[in-house]
Amino acid sequence: MTLRLSAATYRYAGARRNALDGVDLELSAGTVLGVVGPNEAGKSTLCLVASGLAPVVVAGRLSGSVTIDGRETTDMRPHELAQRCGILFQNPQAQLSGTAATVFEEIAFGPRNLGLSLSTVIQRIAACLEALGIAALADRDPARLSGGQAQLVALAAILALEPDFLILDEPTSQLDPQGTRLVGEALRRLVGERRTAILVVEHKTALLDRLADRVVVVDEGRIVREGPTADVLDDPMLPRHGVEPPPRVRVRSALTAAGMGTPAATDLLMAELAS
């Protein structure tokens, strides 16, 4: 089970320059790929292209190839894509259907579209509510949720489709530390139990530090750095790409600069603090 981008270049309809330029990526079952980069770097476009929605739904021109298990996403219909590759957008309110009276029904929207049996729909909703710790929101009106709550509900709505690949565009941008931790745990469970492959765009590098197997840095539509999470997030060049290193790296840098410990000793200290 592999999602592969090969020399993927994308230009929005009417745009003068490429939003994505020659990107090569591979996402395999049971792995998490973190994506970081400054604003306007092309991260959201990467999400749309990787999910197949661009150019199938979002108008534009794609060159290179994007395949899911060897099949071009441009040959797949939107509902087929939805079942293989779920995507969570930055703005959770725009992701909600706007027609559901309760959060329960909002999460049911996707599975119902697929025509699943009612008992399956209910099972999936219960599992998603439980996984994200939002069972208490089930009877609430989706239009009256806070930003963070809406983000969790939008994520639950995508998880309910049980896709093999999950593309998340800043899934914790409106969440408090507890919500962020819940999302991290839920994603880790998905990877461990269902072998879901996850591509997550995230400014909170601390989350990626704990969650991702590999990280890519995107800048001006290109991948400028790629490697195992620890290697990339430890890279002292990271801030030059508009990315703030995780606290572990910042504390270590500060202590080392102050001559207060070796990097190894600082890592040990940070691990102790985290536990």
Add this chain to the structure above:
Amino acid sequence: MRPERGLDPSVANREGAAAGLPAYVLRVPTGTYRSLNPFTKSVIALSSAIVAFGVRGWTGPLIVLALTAAIAAIAGVTRSLRRFVLATIPIVVSILLVNAFLYPGATDVLFTVGPFAATGTGVTVALQATLRVVAFALSVAVFSLTTATDDFLADLEHRGTGRRLTFVVGSAIGMIPAMASRATEIVEAQRARGLDTEGSIRRRIRGIVPLAGPMVFGALSEVEERTVALEARGFSAPARRTVMRILPDSGLQRALRWFVGLGSIVAVAASIAGRFPLP
């Protein structure tokens, strides 16, 4: 309130409850009129509109007004109808003025205002037209006050209406409060930056421009985002959408729908053909 015979909600929703749907999703309507199936209520509202506009003279609109008032009393929504009556004032005033003073060919002058003469024929036509508009508005109002939007949509889906049409109807209804809320947010944001939108009419008109731009462009942008998001949730899947709620219906209600629907068409046809002369 005791459910009417044949409308036992537990029967209609047995499948959903058995599957484990919680009560806040089943939301079985209660009350004599409210518990009628949304389709039955929509047929009553539509038939009322047909009779109000289709049956000549005073009889059509007066019958509809009486019926609507009775239904509103049964459903307990009479007080809420006032704002709907108030909402018809602009159109009612224009109907009265245009017909009373400008009715073509009328010569029975009642009084004059400057160069304009109000005629008896014009006033009669204007009053009848006013009654029709008010009767129509109230029948629609009673429907909307006694039917939750999601009940209506659930019933449409259950009856096999396409998901796109159902979604469009739901979105259109849901858009009104959403737009109002967005307008409030924009106005407050503009005020926070020093724009004066209160006071004289001139100031209020000047405040429309900075409101309209963000409203329109924001709505267009959201439509695009939402379209993409819907596709990401399998909206265009070919399978028949899973029905989650089945609202109570009965043979009695089916008979009532046929009777009311056909009855309104027969009444209009007979009125047009002059088969039963009405005042």
